Amino acid sequence: MNSDNDNDGNGEDEQTVFIIIGRVNHEMGGDMAEIHVLLTAPDEDTAVRLCLDALSAKGFAEADLDQIGVMGGMPDEEPHASAYQGALEGEVAIVNFDTGMGGR
Incomplete structure (x- = not known):
């Protein structure tokens, strides 16, 4: 009798949390700071797109x-x-390991 109402935590329950590791800069050609970005997405392509959109929105x-x-x-x-x-x-979520990028 486990049916539709009983899939809390089972099947398509868990969201996939991706971690993307990279480097960013507020100005083209400057020193790059390491970042880790954590987000949920249905697939890697969507995760990368969402990551780049968020980084752009943060300047x-x-x-x-x-x-x-x-x-x-x-x-x-x-x-x-x-x-x-x-x-x-x-x-x-952007984890910024910068040493001098200011408070962005």
Whole structure:
């Protein structure tokens, strides 16, 4: 008797949280800062498109995306744990490892 109402946490339950690793810059040709972007998407192509849209909206002029993967669950440590939770809530979470890009 497990039917439609009983698929909380089963089947198509879990959202796929992608992590995209790359580098960004607010000005073309300047020093690049490492970023990790966590977001949910139905596939890799959509994830990359959403990532680039979010980076552009945050004022980044240049982005080099190096790797994409699927998160295997909630990370144990910050800042990735908060970013993962944000991604589950529909955000495109950007973890910026910059050393001098200001408060963007």
